[in-house]
Amino acid sequence: IQLFASIPTTAAQSKDDKPATGSISGVVKIDGVEAEGVGVVIVRAGIRGGDVVAVSRTRSGKDGSIRFEGLPPGSYRLSAYAAGAVFLEPSPWSNRLTIPLAAGESVEDVSLELVRGGVITGKLLDRAGNPIAGQAVDVIRSPPADSDSERMIRPPRFEGSDDRGV
Numbered sequence: 504i505q506l507f508a509s510i511p512t513t514a515a516q517s518k519d520d521k522p523a524t525g526s527i528s529g530v531v532k533i534d535g536v537e538a539e540g541v542g543v544v545i546v547r548a549g550i551r552g553g554d555v556v557a558v559s560r561t562r563s564g565k566d567g568s569i570r571f572e573g574l575p576p577g578s579y580r581l582s583a584y585a586a587g588a589v590f591l592e593p594s595p596w597s598n599r600l601t602i603p604l605a606a607g608e609s610v611e612d613v614s615l616e617l618v619r620g621g622v623i624t625g626k627l628l629d630r631a632g633n634p635i636a637g638q639a640v641d642v643i644r645s646p647p648a649d650s651d652s653e654r655m656i657r658p659p660r661f662e663g664s665d666d667r668g669v
Contacts, residue, residue, distance in 0.1 A: 587619060
C-alpha cells in the first residue's frame with residue numbers, strides 16, 4: 504500500500520499558478536537486501552521553530568521500492584521503521600539526511616538502510632555496588648575503523664534503568 508501526499512491549493516492560486524511538484528524515490532534494505540513492507544515517513548526539514556511536519560507515509564513494495572510524489576519544492580527527510588531492525592542514519596551533526604528538492608525535480612536512488620537489531624543487557628551500579636534507578640541509557644555505534652563516515656544507530660526509544668539498575 505502506498506500513500507501519497509495531496510497538497511491543497513489556496514483560493515488565490517489557480518491551476519496555472521500552481522508550482523511544479525517533484526518526487527523522491529528509492530529503496531529500503533534490511534541487512535543489504537531489499538525489504539518489503541517497511542514503514543517510511545517523509546517530513547519537511549528546516550521548518551521554522553524546529554517543528555517537524557509529516558508529509559506522507561508509505562510501506563516499501565515487494566522489491567523494497569518507495570516513492571513519494573506531489574512534493575512541493577523544499578527540503579525533506581526520510582525515516583524507516585521495521586520490527587526487529589534499526590535505521591542506520593548519518594550522524595545527527597551532518598546534513599546527509601536532508602534531501603533538497605527543486606520545483607519539478609525527481610530525486611531517485613535514495614537508499615534507506617536498516618540492520619537487524621540485537622539486545623544489550625546489563626546493570627547500572629554505583630561505586631558501592633548499589634543499583635542506579637532512573638538513569639537514561641543510550642546506545643551509540645562507533646564508525647568502523649576503516650571508514651571515514653560518521654554513522655549512528657538510533658534506538659526506537661530511549662530507555663532508563665529501573666529500581667534494580669536494570
